[in-house]
Amino acid sequence: MSRRFTPSVITANALLSGEVVWLCADGQWSPDPRAAALFTDADLAQDRLAWAQGQAQAVVGPYLAGAKSGPDGPEPVHFREAFRRRGPSNYPHGKQEALCRG
């Protein structure tokens, strides 16, 4: 690949609920972004993405989303992904609902 690979997580929406989920190292899908596996190797990321695309009974539309390592796990590098892991800004719905409940 000519372009430098950006470290990424694999994310999608859960089939039944539509909720945002992330792929963990053990192949499970988690609603918690901190549990996501961070891929720093392009070939491995593509390989896992191909695997994720076969998970049609669990998720819809898996894709690679740029991320960086943080103290509590992978963190988004683009604001779109930051909104996906938080929820809308006009109501405390989505992920932030669970965070509020602790």
Add this chain to the structure above:
Amino acid sequence: MYRHNDFDQAFIRQRNAQFRAQVERRLSGALTEEEFRPLRLMNGLYLQLHAYMLRVAIPYGTLNSAQMRQLAMIAERWDKGYGHFTTRQNIQFNWPKLGDVPDILDALGEVGMHAIQTSGNCVRNVTADHFAGAAADEIADPRPVAELLRQWSTDHPEFQFLPRKFKIAITGSPNDRAVTRAHDIGLRMVESDGEPGFEVIVGGGLGRTPLLGMVVRAFLPRGDLLPYVEAILSTYNSFGRRDNKYKARIKITLHELGLDELRSRIEARFAEIRPEWRGADQSILADIERDFAPPTFRKAPVDAFETAYAADPVFRAWADTNLHPHRAGGHAIVTISTKAHGATPGDATADQMRVMADLAQRFGYDELRISHEQNVILPHVHKADLPAVHAALRSAGLATSNAGLISDIIACPGMDYCALATARSIPVAQEIAERFHALGLEHEIGAMKIKISGCINACGHHHVGHVGILGLDKAGVENYQITLGGDGTETAAIGERAGPGFAYDEIVPAIERLMRAYLSLRDGPGESFLQAYRRLGPAPFKAALYPEEKAHAA
């Protein structure tokens, strides 16, 4: 208003049963997502940023109290207790679960509603003037024709796979409240030598290539409407581009072929198919018209209105901004603002929906409308009932006196919900409304349409806002472009881009500079922003938006 007949009910039941089976097959693994996606979209079900979203059609924006109550029930039972009214007179539920959607569709079917053709490359919900059947300035109620178009286009086998989506808007008034020139087909009711008919406009649309529609037929006799619309769609279906989705709308066909060539192809097709139409459509239309017969407007003194207007300044402010002249004596059209300062434009809670349903039933001849400006309308209210209506709205947080003012903003869901968005819209709308409310400038500024889209697809109609705001992703940061001088009415115009975009925290101050410039430039309070812009041109407004460049130039 029109009520679903046995045919409609059977059709919806069948479609809902089909969709229920499709969901089951998706969940069992018998259908892949690629196979299922077009099927769910045909039933209005999208997958958005955080969840699924169900878009329910409100045909030509008309609904009754039972339908509004059912929407409230759905919001509470299967969503998060609210719904979002859209710029195409639809309602969207932002948090349904896939497994619940078949039950939601059945619940809609119980009250004669559905989500069919709210997505996909087909004829979408036909929109109409939200004051239809009530406005004093109207030639005729456009909704019977809109309903005829709905029946004809729903599941029309020839037009389920058009090159791209297709939007039709219709107005019965010379004052265009339906943005007809920004639709694939815009229909304006007109008369020629006393004969009723339509001016037919084609090829309007916003999105990445904003274009105003052009008149393809200055006068079309009323009885020719369906065959002519069929001729347009048939021509578009044959010659519209399918190689590039960004060039697939009829506006591109119009500009690539030219108006004369497109017209001659439409007219040729019309001549070919017109003889096949032998009047069944007109007899159906006559039945539909009976369903839309106006209610028997009651006659009563309006003293209660006059007394409240004189005594209560809050009621007076609301009456001055949120009422519109009605065709029937003693009545008014009420705009219920969903735009309380700081609220999400177009959102209503289930409780608010029930309040509006109750008011429609008790005081409004059981009719409600959804406007493309994302407000709710009580089209027929006797003036004597207005103080009671206002009091009930006030206790439900629905009596904001801002219809047509700067806080009456259209905003698409933007990146708070939409998977296509490039930036947020809702918080920008909220902050503009709060800022001008705090400044106390809203009423002084007067007529002002700010429209905000969170991406180039322009669901927020930013091109036809007096001030348009377009949210973009500029190198990984939200950035907002301003357009000036747009107009969605009979004097339609596409706004002109003012200059470089503004960062998220710069956009509200920029709008404030713009409004202060207008207040100092205008030729008295009688000159609206749009009038001042047309008189003065963009230069002084750009100077207010970009003061540093002005300093450099000096």
